Amino acid sequence: MRIGLVTEGGYPYVSGDAGLWCERLVRGLERHEFDLYALSRSRQQEDEGWAPLPPQVSRVRTASLWAEEDDGTAYGRRARRRFAECFGELASALVAASVGDLREPGRAAGTGGAGTEADRFSSALYGLAELARDEGGLAGALRSESAVRALERACRAPGAPRAAREARVPDLLAVAAHLRQALGPLSLDWYEDDGLGAADLCHATAGGTAALSGLLARHFAGVPLLVTEYGVHLRAHYLAVDADGTAPPVRALLAAFHGSLAAEVYRRAAVVTHGNAHARRWQERCGADRATLRTVHPGMDAAPFAEAGESPEAADPDTLVWVGRVGPAKDLVSLLHAFAEVRKQEPKARLRIVSAGTGSDGAAYLGHCRALAAQLFPDEAEGPHTVGDNPVSFEEIGGPEVPTLADAYASGAVVVLSSVVEGFPLGLIEAMLCGRATVSTDVGAVVEVVGGTGVVVPPRNPRALAEVCVNLLRDPERRARLGAAARARALELFTVEQNIAAFHGIYLEVVSHCPVQRVVLDETGEPLPFAAPAEAHVPGRWTRSVDHAAARSRPSWATGSPTGCAAPTTTTEASR
Numbered sequence: 001m002r003i004g005l006v007t008e009g010g011y012p013y014v015s016g017d018a019g020l021w022c023e024r025l026v027r028g029l030e031r032h033e034f035d036l037y038a039l040s041r042s043r044q045q046e047d048e049g050w051a052p053l054p055p056q057v058s059r060v061r062t063a064s065l066w067a068e069e070d071d072g073t074a075y076g077r078r079a080r081r082r083f084a085e086c087f088g089e090l091a092s093a094l095v096a097a098s099v100g101d102l103r104e105p106g107r108a109a110g111t112g113g114a115g116t117e118a119d120r121f122s123s124a125l126y127g128l129a130e131l132a133r134d135e136g137g138l139a140g141a142l143r144s145e146s147a148v149r150a151l152e153r154a155c156r157a158p159g160a161p162r163a164a165r166e167a168r169v170p171d172l173l174a175v176a177a178h179l180r181q182a183l184g185p186l187s188l189d190w191y192e193d194d195g196l197g198a199a200d201l202c203h204a205t206a207g208g209t210a211a212l213s214g215l216l217a218r219h220f221a222g223v224p225l226l227v228t229e230y231g232v233h234l235r236a237h238y239l240a241v242d243a244d245g246t247a248p249p250v251r252a253l254l255a256a257f258h259g260s261l262a263a264e265v266y267r268r269a270a271v272v273t274h275g276n277a278h279a280r281r282w283q284e285r286c287g288a289d290r291a292t293l294r295t296v297h298p299g300m301d302a303a304p305f306a307e308a309g310e311s312p313e314a315a316d317p318d319t320l321v322w323v324g325r326v327g328p329a330k331d332l333v334s335l336l337h338a339f340a341e342v343r344k345q346e347p348k349a350r351l352r353i354v355s356a357g358t359g360s361d362g363a364a365y366l367g368h369c370r371a372l373a374a375q376l377f378p379d380e381a382e383g384p385h386t387v388g389d390n391p392v393s394f395e396e397i398g399g400p401e402v403p404t405l406a407d408a409y410a411s412g413a414v415v416v417l418s419s420v421v422e423g424f425p426l427g428l429i430e431a432m433l434c435g436r437a438t439v440s441t442d443v444g445a446v447v448e449v450v451g452g453t454g455v456v457v458p459p460r461n462p463r464a465l466a467e468v469c470v471n472l473l474r475d476p477e478r479r480a481r482l483g484a485a486a487r488a489r490a491l492e493l494f495t496v497e498q499n500i501a502a503f504h505g506i507y508l509e510v511v512s513h514c515p516v517q518r519v520v521l522d523e524t525g526e527p528l529p530f531a532a533p534a535e536a537h538v539p540g541r542w543t544r545s546v547d548h549a550a551a552r553s554r555p556s557w558a559t560g561s562p563t564g565c566a567a568p569t570t571t572t573e574a575s576r
Contacts (some may be wrong), residue, residue, distance in 0.1 A: 321352050
């Protein structure tokens with residue numbers, strides 16, 4: 001089948017989000033044909049180029065989310081009136097949906113209100129999309145003064161919530177600028193028969209603008225939509241506006257837009273996948289139907305960790321290991337205080353902190369942790385004529401002691417995760433693949449990942465963390481049992497092969513339940529029955545052009561010119 005894979009800020013670009021799993025997915029499903037539709041986030045990302053593409057990628061079409069380019073489209077009077085009506089309706093829907101607290105996604109996003117509000121939003125959204133298709137673009141209109149005035153009228157309308165009424169001109173300009181970027185996919189020419197309209201399935205690798213492109217392919221051509229969210233886009237938006245200190249009116253209106261868009265995506269998508277139960281709860285709370293939700297765990301390449309996993313006896317029985325990107329969310333301070341308690345009971349214990357990189361504030365935090373370790377553990381010497389040594393070491397991946405991640409995990413008997421905030425803990429899966437016993441804090445998807453193969457303690461509780469570590473250091477048989485069970489669980493649930501197999505099954509499920517109903521016309525423009533053979537719906541390259549020998553062997557009645565293909569208007573109407 002032909003898959004239209006829509007990405008935002010990732011594959012096929014070398015840098016960006018979700019590039020690795022998308023590349024593994026495309027390379028793993030070599031019997032399918034992929035068309036890539038990539039939305040870039042910066043000029044730097046475009047300048048860095050693409051990753052090498054496998055032969056099953058037929059073509060790549062790109063568009064810029066960051067560029068402020070005018071499409072050069074000049075609207076006539078009727079088109080301007082049409083834009084004012086549709087954008088005004090969109091603005092009114094956002095104002096009506098802006099009631100509520102951002103801590104309550106269903107209310108703040110408008111997903112918990114009456115269905116009429118969702119219908120108003122979707123009607124306005126698709127109206128703008130049809131206008132962009134008819135007139136050749138929407139960028140100039142979204143940049144016009146009439147767009148800002150429509151927002152102002154909606155905010156000043158009787159009955160508007162207080163947050164919207166308090167919006168000033170700078171706030172309205174900020175909202176209009178954000179909507180210009182978020183609605184950028186409406187102006188793209190990706191949805192015709194030579195683009196996403198020719199796909200059997202559209203797979204959006206994220207919510208937001210990537211999923212919006214999939215919505216438009218469904219609206220215009222009836223292409224079924226599959227959405228994958230390893231990080232919930234709506235949650236990421238909430239966290240971003242909280243961190244930026246955005247003005248309350250802007251926060252309310254943008255939350256209403258992203259919430260309404262998420263609700264529309266969840267309502268129209270044939271299947272929505274997530275990587276863990278935490279993301280699933282967000283999707284359900286924001287309007288996703290449980291019947292359409294599927295769990296597909298991120299896949300890890302198990303090969304680099306195979307040697308460590310098959311030789312657990314190589315670990316130092318007195319060593320605890322922490323591996324990850326250094327930052328305040330990892331709470332290494334609590335880990336160091338816990339290790340101080342461990343040393344009181346196990347004087348030979350050592351702690352290796354192995355950095356796989358630092359975040360924006362990671363360097364300063366790492367310096368603070370080094371100073372704390374020097375204070376808690378002065379250099380110790382075994383005798384009067386030996387050099388003192390600190391039981392806590394700070395190392396980096398790629399150094400002489402730990403050249404690879406597998407070496408880091410293999411060096412210790414117990415791997416510790418002390419985070420206070422965590423999404424899907426990939427580092428924990430790497431430790432499990434190495435066959436190591438793990439002690440983790442109960443945050444994010446940790447419990448879902450380890451199951452019963454590791455020990456979980458409350459976050460910010462050094463005493464509980466120390467107690468479990470001491471028990472494991474004193475019980476090698478239990479460490480071995482936990483490590484073997486953890487490796488078996490990781491190989492069963494969290495490998496690349498499992499991820500690819502899951503998506504392959506979902507592709508077949510979606511296409512079998514929601515096939516694209518295309519009408520093939522004959523030379524007179526009449527529908528041609530049975531024009532699409534049954535083999536066209538079978539995975540594989542059945543519909544490739546035949547060679548000359550096969551062409552000469554065709555019967556005389558099959559020598560006519562190929563028929564054209566067009567999407568029926570009934571499909572477009574039914575998808576609204």
